[in-house]
Amino acid sequence: MTPEFKDNSGQVMKAFDTKFRSALILSGEAVRKTAHDLARKDTGNMANSIDTRPDNPVDEIIIFCPTDYAVWNEFGTRFMEAQPFMVPGLNENISKINGFFNLARG
Amino acid sequence: MKALFRGIYTAFDNNEALKAALTGGLHKVKAKQGAVCPYAVFTMVDRVPANTLDETYEEFMVQFNIFSESDTADAVCDLFELLDAVYENGTLTVDGYTFNYMRRRLSVMPPSDVEGVFQYTARYEVLIEKN
Numbered sequence: 001m002t003p004e005f006k007d008n009s010g011q012v013m014k015a016f017d018t019k020f021r022s023a024l025i026l027s028g029e030a031v032r033k034t035a036h037d038l039a040r041k042d043t044g045n046m047a048n049s050i051d052t053r054p055d056n057p058v059d060e061i062i063i064f065c066p067t068d069y070a071v072w073n074e075f076g077t078r079f080m081e082a083q084p085f086m087v088p089g090l091n092e093n094i095s096k097i098n099g100f101f102n103l104a105r106g
Numbered sequence: 107m108k109a110l111f112r113g114i115y116t117a118f119d120n121n122e123a124l125k126a127a128l129t130g131g132l133h134k135v136k137a138k139q140g141a142v143c144p145y146a147v148f149t150m151v152d153r154v155p156a157n158t159l160d161e162t163y164e165e166f167m168v169q170f171n172i173f174s175e176s177d178t179a180d181a182v183c184d185l186f187e188l189l190d191a192v193y194e195n196g197t198l199t200v201d202g203y204t205f206n207y208m209r210r211r212l213s214v215m216p217p218s219d220v221e222g223v224f225q226y227t228a229r230y231e232v233l234i235e236k237n
Contacts, residue, residue, distance in 0.1 A: 075227040077219045078173055081136065081149065087212065087229075088152045091167075 019104035021057055027097040028052035028061035035063065035089030040073050050086075063089070107150060110166060110232065113198035113205070114148055124188045128172075143175035143223060144185055151229065162236040164203075167211065172226040179215065182224040186213065193230055206233040 130145025
């Protein structure tokens, strides 16, 4: 009798891929939300412009703030104290992000 | 965190090369009104999440901003090298605490908001343990 092998690796990879992408999305959203909370708010334009890309990530997710003065808020200037929001947004979520990926690994 | 700030300033004060180069001085949190370049400002920007259950440890993120007025970025880069030589893996004396380490976690040159003034930003993680 010849043993038959069925290759299920595609399904396994697909299942893992879906979980991994979910972990990326959840991580991005956690960082975005914390960064939003920490951001200096006047009109709220900068905080509200923090976003993630792409909507359906494959292997990375980018959290960004497109307003041109965001960098000055993050690092400060000669005339303005720094009020970091992006890097602390990531730092404060490290354990949460680890949790998302541990769950994805199963 | 007065003791940490004092330790950071003392390290600057004890380094002749850095002190001589930063003619405008090192300022805590805010530069004095009318401070003349080159100068630097340091402040605590973040309390890093602790990776230990031991509550006697305290982790901080300290940011330095160096400002230099020049035609090129060379001068501010030289100043950063001097500053980094003092603080990267440097040793601080923090009253009431045992100093563990100080490590650079980030350094960037953000675009300046003033023409002709270059800025160099560096962040260092500091871990200290309460005695």
